[in-house]
Amino acid sequence: MSETPPSERTRVKRHPERGAYDRATIDPILDEALFCHVGYVTDGRPRVIPTIHVRVDDTLYIHGSNASRTLRTIKDGEEVCIVTTLLDGLVLARSAFMHSMNYRSVVVYGPAREVTEREEKWMAQKALVDHVCAGRSDQVRMPTEDELRQTTILAVSLEAASANLRTGPPKDDEADYDLPVWAGVLPMATVPQTPQDDPRLNPGLEPPPNVAEYRRLPA
């Protein structure tokens, strides 16, 4: 697992103890997160959109349709800032000031490269489907050549990636520990619920195990 040395821009300044640049920290966050937010500049102004991503080795792929104004704007080598954030818990301190959240976040900077080579595009499309639901690409009809053409996929190198995270209990001012206030962490989890059949589902079809027993992180 390679280590990405922090550049001036990716270095975590606000809480240096919360920053991490090693791929052993970064990759599991990207792999667990179901979607990301992509920031870019258009006419000098900031724009941010949510979209689906997948990490394949040292590359982050993000997905869109050709109709998307966003991906049309950023596909020509434009600089992007991609962030994904997993909320792990509410940090409930004894003072309002010390309230916080436990989270794991990754920021990736870089020029976006449009994926045009058919082989890479197919691989990324397959990886995107399997990122959402592991094993799904083996169960569904894969894209036709025309569908592949209608899909825009952008690639960003993980070279300039960094992770930010906070874990653990609240940190209160020493004087506040005597206050009669409950303090601790309320963990939060993204939990799959019962699958809902498509109303047009043909009789006799049941959710496969990768849906019925969905786990965000396959072992």
Added chain:
Amino acid sequence: MSETPPSERTRVKRHPERGAYDRATIDPILDEALFCHVGYVTDGRPRVIPTIHVRVDDTLYIHGSNASRTLRTIKDGEEVCIVTTLLDGLVLARSAFMHSMNYRSVVVYGPAREVTEREEKWMAQKALVDHVCAGRSDQVRMPTEDELRQTTILAVSLEAASANLRTGPPKDDEADYDLPVWAGVLPMATVPQTPQDDPRLNPGLEPPPNVAEYRRLPA
């Protein structure tokens, strides 16, 4: 509830049927979401950071510390793009191409105004704590004047806000409905887990009902 007419910039172009500009749609998304992503431009480049927000009437407040590089950069009238996205489910279609997610997202554009007036700053700080955990501001030590000075709060008007959402089952190509593939939605929910006491908690303190029976959306 006022309606925000769509400007050229906020108009939802990609899937016009997914766009909404009425505050009856926008406000509950902002109120349910625990955090947001703030995009801005620095040295011509995009930056995106996650932070906590709260909506109070027609204003979105975002929170930071004075030490934060981000909030230092954007507090002087800088244009920001704030996005918050709630994931509601994985849309598992019969073809890879038609896979999607059910989500509710809000985008807010506008110049950020630094909150400097003490009364508004106090109100926003209280609202931020209660946004994370309803009623918490009545239970904890509220900020001293010094803590208030150490906090940077930015305000953005909800004038240029829009919502994007997708709901419902997958939409497949007609020919694909006969494939022997299970299709439907796997709903996803953000679920509070069992509260974890601070290891330094004084004996006899129990999580209050607003923590022990935490609900994201108070009735």
